[in-house]
Structure formats: C-alpha cells, structure tokens
Amino acid sequence: MYLNAFWVGGLICLLGQVVLDNTKLSPGHILSGMTVAGGILGGLGIYDMLVAFAGAGATLPISSFGNALAKGALQEAHTRGLVGVLTGMFELTSAGITAAIVFAFLTALVFNPKS
Amino acid sequence: MVKVRQGTSAEQKQRDLYKRIVTKAEGKPPRLRNAAWAFFAGGIVCLIGQAITDFWAWFMDVSTQQAGDPTVATMIFIGALLTGLGVFDNIARRAGMGVGVPVTGFANSMVSSALEFKREGLVYGVGSRMFQLAGSIIVFGVVTAFVVGVVAAVADLFL
Amino acid sequence: MARKRLGVQTVRLESPPLIIGSGSVAGPMEAKGPLGHEYDQTYPDLMIGQKSFEKAERVMMQDACKLALKHARIAGNPPEVDYFLAGDLMNQITSSTFSALPLGVPFLGLYGACSTLGESLSVGAMLIDGGYADRVLCATGSHNKASERQYRYPTEYGGQRKPYAQWTVTGAGALVLAAEGSGPRITHLTTGKVIDMGISDPFDQGAAMAPAAIDTIATHLKDTERAVDYYDLIVTGDLARVGQKLAIQLAAEQNLTLGPQYKDCGVLVFDNKRQDVHAGGSGCGCSAIVTCGHLLKEMARGQIRKLLLVTTGALFSPTTFQQGENIPTIAHAVAIEV
Numbered sequence: 001m002y003l004n005a006f007w008v009g010g011l012i013c014l015l016g017q018v019v020l021d022n023t024k025l026s027p028g029h030i031l032s033g034m035t036v037a038g039g040i041l042g043g044l045g046i047y048d049m050l051v052a053f054a055g056a057g058a059t060l061p062i063s064s065f066g067n068a069l070a071k072g073a074l075q076e077a078h079t080r081g082l083v084g085v086l087t088g089m090f091e092l093t094s095a096g097i098t099a100a101i102v103f104a105f106l107t108a109l110v111f112n113p114k115s
Numbered sequence: 116m117v118k119v120r121q122g123t124s125a126e127q128k129q130r131d132l133y134k135r136i137v138t139k140a141e142g143k144p145p146r147l148r149n150a151a152w153a154f155f156a157g158g159i160v161c162l163i164g165q166a167i168t169d170f171w172a173w174f175m176d177v178s179t180q181q182a183g184d185p186t187v188a189t190m191i192f193i194g195a196l197l198t199g200l201g202v203f204d205n206i207a208r209r210a211g212m213g214v215g216v217p218v219t220g221f222a223n224s225m226v227s228s229a230l231e232f233k234r235e236g237l238v239y240g241v242g243s244r245m246f247q248l249a250g251s252i253i254v255f256g257v258v259t260a261f262v263v264g265v266v267a268a269v270a271d272l273f274l
Numbered sequence: 275m276a277r278k279r280l281g282v283q284t285v286r287l288e289s290p291p292l293i294i295g296s297g298s299v300a301g302p303m304e305a306k307g308p309l310g311h312e313y314d315q316t317y318p319d320l321m322i323g324q325k326s327f328e329k330a331e332r333v334m335m336q337d338a339c340k341l342a343l344k345h346a347r348i349a350g351n352p353p354e355v356d357y358f359l360a361g362d363l364m365n366q367i368t369s370s371t372f373s374a375l376p377l378g379v380p381f382l383g384l385y386g387a388c389s390t391l392g393e394s395l396s397v398g399a400m401l402i403d404g405g406y407a408d409r410v411l412c413a414t415g416s417h418n419k420a421s422e423r424q425y426r427y428p429t430e431y432g433g434q435r436k437p438y439a440q441w442t443v444t445g446a447g448a449l450v451l452a453a454e455g456s457g458p459r460i461t462h463l464t465t466g467k468v469i470d471m472g473i474s475d476p477f478d479q480g481a482a483m484a485p486a487a488i489d490t491i492a493t494h495l496k497d498t499e500r501a502v503d504y505y506d507l508i509v510t511g512d513l514a515r516v517g518q519k520l521a522i523q524l525a526a527e528q529n530l531t532l533g534p535q536y537k538d539c540g541v542l543v544f545d546n547k548r549q550d551v552h553a554g555g556s557g558c559g560c561s562a563i564v565t566c567g568h569l570l571k572e573m574a575r576g577q578i579r580k581l582l583l584v585t586t587g588a589l590f591s592p593t594t595f596q597q598g599e600n601i602p603t604i605a606h607a608v609a610i611e612v
Binding site: 001002005006007008009010011012013014016017018020021022027028030031032033034035036038039040042043054055056057059060061062063064065066069070072073074076077078081082084085088089095096097099100101103104105106107108110111112113114 | 160162185196199220233241254256265267268272
C-alpha cells in the first residue's frame with residue numbers, strides 16, 4: 001500500500017506539474033480542473049477503485065475532494081432523490097472544509113506573513 | 116481572449132511576429148527537474164499521509180476508510196502550520212505541484228490568503244479573502260458533483 | 275512648432291535644469307546585490323519597523339526624499355521646494371500621496387508604473403525650464419511584497435515562478451531638480467507613446483515593455499539627430515534579461531546597434547547567479563535605486579558623462595489582465611549630461 005500511495009500520489013502531482021510547465025494555465029486552473037476530473041471519476045465509480053489501490057495516494061490529491069463531493073451527492077440522491085443532491089453534497093467533505101477554515105483562521109491569528 | 120483594439124492586418128502581423136520572437140526569448144522552465152521534484156515530493160506527501168491514516172486507524176481503532184477524515188484534517192494542519200511558519204512557499208518553490216496538488220496545497224492557498232489580508236481586519240480581510248484562491252476549487256467541485264448527483268437522481272426516477 | 279520642441283516627441287530644455295541632490299534606499303535583498311554598497315541607506319528587513327508592507331514602502335519613499343533634500347542642502351520644514359512629484363505602484367498611488375502629507379509642499383501625483391522616474395523627471399524639468407519652479411523634488415519607489423499581494427498572489431502562497439518572471443525591487447529613490455546649483459543637467463526629454471505589441475502574460479513584463487523602450491530610444495535619437503555612440507551609457511528601466519535581449523533584437527531591426535554601452539537596471543540590480551530572481555529586477559524602485567544610487571554617482575565620479583535614462587512601464591492592472599486584455603507599455607527617455 002505504501003509503495004502504491006507513493007507512486008500514484010506522485011504521478012498525480014507530476015501530471016499537474018507537466019500541465020503547469022507546458023501551458024499558460026495557472027495553478028488555480030489546474031487544481032480546479034483536477035477537482036472536476038475527480039468529481040466525474042467519482043460519479044462513474046472509478047475513483048474509489050483508485051483509492052482502494054493507492055490509499056492516501058488517491059485520497060490526498062485535490063481530485064479526491066471532487067470525488068468526495070460527488071459521492072456525497074450521489075449517496076443521498078439515491079436515498080432522497082433530487083433534494084438529496086443538495087443535502088448530501090458536503091456529507092463526506094465536511095471534515096476537510098471545516099478543518100481548513102478553522103486552521104486557516106487560527107493560523108492567521110497567530111502568525112504574520114514573512115517570506 | 117478579448118481583442119482590445121482591432122489593429123490593421125499589418126499591425127496584427129507585426130504582433131504575431133513579435134510573439135514568436137518573445138516565445139523564443141522567454142526560455143523554458145527546467146521541465147525535467149520540476150517534474151522529478153513534483154513526483155517525489157507528491158509521492159512523499161502521500162506516503163506520509165498513508166502513515167498518518169494507518170496511525171489514526173490504529174489509534175482510534177477504526178477502518179482505514181474512516182481514518183480518512185482525521186488524516187485529511189492532519190495534513191491540512193501540517194500545511195497550515197508550514198504556511199504560518201513561512202516555510203511552505205520555500206518548499207513549494209522546488210516541489211511545485213508535488214505539494215500543491217495534495218490537500219496541503221489547498222490549505223496553503225487558504226492560509227496564505229487569510230494571513231496576507233489580516234491587516235485588512237478580521238471580517239473584510241481574513242474572513243472575506245480566505246477563499247480568494249481556494250474558492251474556485253470548491254465552486255467547480257460542487258458544480259461537478261451537483262451535475263453528477265442530478266443525473267443519478269433523475270436516472271433513479273426513470274430506471 | 276513650439277520653441278523648445280525637437281522632432282515629434284522630444285523637448286530640448288533651453289536652460290537645462292540640474293540634478294542637485296539624490297537619495298536612494300534599498301531593501302535587504304537589493305543590499306546584497308552587486309550595487310549594494312552604492313545605496314545611501316539599506317534596511318535589514320522588509321517590514322522596516324512598520325505594521326504593513328504598504329507602510330514600509332511609504333517610509334522608504336520618505337527616507338529617500340529626506341536624503342535627497344539633505345544632499346541638495348535644502349533645509350526647512352516644509353522644505354524649500356516648489357513641487358513634489360511622485361508616483362508608485364500601489365492602487366491610487368497611496369505611497370506617494372501619504373508621503374506628500376508630511377512634506378507639506380505642493381504635490382502632483384503621477385502614474386507611469388515603473389516608468390514613473392522618467393515621467394517625474396520630465397515633468398519636473400519642464401516646470402523648471404518653463405520658469406514655473408526653482409526647485410522640484412521627484413520621488414518613486416516600490417516594495418516587493420506590497421506589489422506581490424496587489425498584483426499576484428499572497429506572499430506565503432507556494433507558487434513556482436516562470437524563468438522569465440521578474441522580481442519587484444524593494445527600494446526608493448528621490449532627486450532634487452533645480453534651476454541653479456551644481457550637478458549633471460537634464461538636457462532633452464523624449465516622452466513615450468503607449469504601445470501594445472500583443473503581450474498579455476503579466477509575468478512577462480520585460481517582453482511587453484521592450485518595444486516601447488526601443489520606440490522611444492529610436493525616436494529620441496532621430497529627434498535629436500544623435501547616434502547611439504553619442505551616449506556613454508543608454509540604460510533601460512526594468513526590462514531584465516528577457517526584455518533586454520528582445521530590445522537589442524528590436525533595435526537591430528531599426529538599424530540601431532545597442533552594444534556594451536547599453537545596459538538595463540533590472541539586470542544591474544541583482545546578481546542572477548547568486549540571487550533567485552529569475553530574469554531580473556522590476557518595479558518603480560528598480561530604475562530609481564540604480565539611477566540615484568549608482569548611475570548619478572558614476573557621473574559624479576566622472577565615469578559617465580552622457581547618460582540616456584529610459585524608464586519603462588507596464589500599464590496594466592490586475593483587473594485588465596484577468597479580463598484577458600493585453601499589457602500596454604510606455605517608455606520615457608531623459609538625457610542627463612555633465
């Protein structure tokens with residue numbers, strides 16, 4: 001699992017880097033694109049296979065965020081229909097978003113930009 | 116791309132010619148080195164993530180899948196802390212997308228925005244600007260997931 | 275045609291004003307650069323004891339003004355100058371306006387992006403030659419982190435820079451122009467036109483500005499009927515490596531050979547081998563500290579007698595480039611002769 005996490009995670013990052021260096025796209029474009037790709041692969045049920053194979057190599061890249069959003073929306077869509085798409089959206093990503101907001105806020109309180 | 120001023124064809128030709136000279140003069144980034152850095156840095160970040168997942172799974176006595184949430188939170192914490200300490204940008208200068216694509220990069224984009232605009236106050240600075248860079252990721256992720264969910268819900272109705 | 279005009283874009287000053295004093299202040303990275311020993315004052319850190327990068331930029335401009343006034347032996351509070359002409363890169367040129375407040379002299383704010391030094395010298399020289407002023411204080415400056423957060427990304431954001439990206443100089447320069455006194459004289463001014471050669475990448479300012487620089491240089495030489503060799507040194511503001519290379523190429527197309535007497539402040543200000551600045555320096559502060567800190571001192575030392583200073587500016591804002599528009603550019607030439 002550790003080996004798979006290493007090379008799959010590395011490969012996804014490599015893909016981002018190659019696009020960054022060979023096009024005029026900015027990191028923002030690339031990361032948004034990867035999230036969309038993760039969402040589509042998640043909708044098709046492919047991303048979960050990648051997670052089963054590579055573990056953190058698939059759950060840590062930003063594409064996993066798209067996958068988790070899509071899966072949350074899908075799960076509730078199956079049980080509650082269209083309303084479920086709205087209520088289930090953040091079902092699985094809540095931890096990441098909450099952690100990011102809280103940690104970003106606290107870090108901003110404690111530190112100052114230095115560079 | 117919006118054309119500001121429709122030049123004459125001669126002017127346009129001159130611009131095209133200049134653009135070609137410029138592309139040559141600009142030089143290329145060290146693609147191979149960047150790619151190698153991104154691969155190894157990204158791999159190592161995910162390797163660390165895997166170790167953290169296993170740690171949480173063991174510590175909380177849950178399945179690896181359930182350990183995913185605390186893992187993401189931990190990685191975000193690490194990314195936030197490194198940004199606050201002012202070392203994330205130095206790592207990223209070399210590692211590039213190797214630390215940008217994993218959730219650490221997501222954390223960095225939020226924390227760096229929050230930090231930077233602290234001087235504009237907690238409400239209009241930290242609060243409003245936190246999602247300046249990360250916002251687009253959430254927006255496109257949610258819209259994609261929405262489409263996926265609606266397709267599934269509609270499919271459920273008819274099938 | 276107006277009496278003092280020459281050719282299409284040039285002014286020949288009838289009684290050329292003198293540069294009677296100058297001051298230069300620079301940040302820590304510039305201090306470690308090849309011209310570090312030349313600056314009048316350097317700061318150990320980027321905050322300069324202030325609460326924000328914007329305030330630090332303001333303090334630098336005020337310090338540069340104090341030094342220029344001191345070197346010009348102008349005392350008094352408010353100082354005995356008729357005008358303060360200044361500009362910078364901050365939105366609504368706040369570094370200049372906030373610096374003008376404590377000075378307490380009539381103020382005209384200018385915006386020419388990184389070409390502001392040439393613009394302020396041009397306006398100042400014309401005010402003096404026109405008989406509207408005896409002494410004028412000109413100033414400009416920039417701060418790397420203040421510019422980064424306004425134009426690009428937050429300072430702690432982990433992004434990679436393209437090889438042609440430039441590094442905004444942290445520093446400020448100020449000059450006192452006067453009708454009488456001693457110092458080198460400003461003899462001719464060639465005011466540039468806004469030029470757009472279709473470059474839209476905000477990281478590639480050197481390439482965007484090179485055509486404007488060459489247009490102004492070529493026009494200046496034609497208007498004054500001077501050859502490239504007339505000048506000991508022709509120096510552009512902040513084209514950096516990529517822009518300088520392009521400028522030499524563009525000049526060659528117009529049958530102008532820019533040889534070793536052509537240099538660029540963006541290349542001079544940093545040591546490309548030791549310092550991670552990619553193509554070189556940029557920003558209002560770039561031409562300001564190299565001119566005030568180094569070039570004018572070289573003139574005083576007799577190393578340079580005839581200097582053509584061509585400051586270059588990229589006239590875009592974050593809004594225009596995000597909306598996909600090209601980067602219009604400008605260059606102003608100022609002939610300074612001993």
